Amino acid sequence: MFRAALAAGFLLPAFGSFAGAQDLSLATVLIDGENWQLVADGYQFTEGPAVDQEGQVYFSDIPASRIYKIDLEGKVSLFADATANTNGLMFGPDGLLYGCRNGEKQIATYDSQAKVQIVADEVSSNDLVVLGDGGLYFSDPTGGRVWYVSPEHKKRIVAEGLRPNGVILWPDQGTLVITEAIEPVLWTFRVEPDGSLTGKDRYYGPLQMLPGSERTGADGMTVDAVGRLYVTTRVGLQMFDPIGRLGGTIARPHSGPLANVCFGGPNLDTLYVTAGDKVFKRRTQARGVRYAKTKANSP
């Protein structure tokens, strides 16, 4: 169906049908009768949900400097302690858990025993996305910039003059998306083979805002296999279609803030959101992605 939608909406100037516009409402994602379920509660501030190869979801409790694991039965256990306020997390193609150890100004990996290896240092960071070739992008809201770390662990600034927070890639890793703090849009870039970013524009928008609010509160993001993008905001989890149009807002699981989101579970079909002191999950019709090696980023 999605392919048909693309054909109808994209193949221009084919004036036959623009009905592809109809195809990516929330009804294509949500399941009747399914709602948010509480998975974990009683933390200080949850962030950085990340899925491993089995579908288990890890998350950070930033003020407590801890990382927890939610196993496939839903049991929560401590994975790492004294994490230097690790914030954003994501598993890399090497099976290591990459994290923003902002308390020590590091990007680091955690192995299965939670042993830390430094990937980049002397950088402030918030969130990251790891490519299929082991390179990564991370946001540096303090410095107002985005960094790229090559698979050889060489770091450099690839975008400046913005207020990045969440950072995510399209499933094919050819386009990078960054949240925007002021305007109700998301910044979008083309990913060049050397990691550079070009073609910057406000491709996704406008985001919904709470009445009377001047900020969307856009934070973490994830994408699904057909290219829909999900961004946590104050009004809820906003879903955008691949051509940047809002498809709809999934209601918040609680009245507090949402910080970040990922797909987890053995089928990668369950949204996990970190939300203040809690983590919630919700089964969907969509499937998340794991970034694979592409022709573009293979040497």
Place this chain on the structure above:
Amino acid sequence: MRSCFSILCVAAWLLMLNDPARAADDYKIGPDSMVQDGVPQGTVTKHAWKSEKVFPGTERDYWVYVPKQYDGSQPAAVMVFQDGGGYVDAQRDFRATVVFDNLIHKHEMPATIGIFINPGVIPAAGPDQKPRQNRSFEYDSLGDQYARFLLEEILPEVGKQYKLTDDPERRAICGISSGGICAWTVAWERPDAFRKVLSHVGSFTNIRGGHVYPSLIRKTEQKPIRAFLQEGSNDLDNLHGSWPLANQEMAAALKFSKYDYRFEYGDGVHNGKHGGAILPESLRWLWRDDKATAALATP
């Protein structure tokens, strides 16, 4: 009982035949949309444009139609088309250049240079990656970005080769679907530059916030815009809104605020058949009091 049912079926069938809401959509082009003997034909040239400034990184094709009557002695009237590849195609619904040839020859519109522009694409950087389709972003977004693209990039480029008018009364803009709301947005943002709008099944819905125009038109001092809107009662009704209702709201708002407008509401669906069939009449109405044309018509 059975005969009752049969009668009901026949009655329902008869009702269907007479139901004006059911799409007949049997619009046909007339002689003004067909090549006529003895009518001078303008030339069409194809060009490529890479935007560095307003839509950075986008690439697109555009076509320039120059009427036979253009001799460079006077600045020519200008008409811009979104999804240009469709409008310029002499085998499709609109056949705009054929209509231009015929109407210009009969002095029913000025000798107008047509600029037919496709939406931008940010090509994929890698071989197995997707391009970023910029059409919705460029056409559905409110604001002056697309107007600036025309005024700062395309018109100056075409103006290098042809003498184009800078009289806003002699600059028109046309589009279908999202290209239709784009045409309105360009004139709304820059009535100092464009004052004639032609919209075919325009997307005055909430794809990216365009549903607000009727209320803006009612509560904003009248702008010097002349608008022709074509719409069909069987047009789209989806997550973004109802196209028939949105266009009726536009027409009602234009009437309320005493705009120079015309609304052609047929029974078509989301295509260019009706708009194509009435393109000659639409252009005659839009250009009806062009002074240069009137001087030619009554020598």
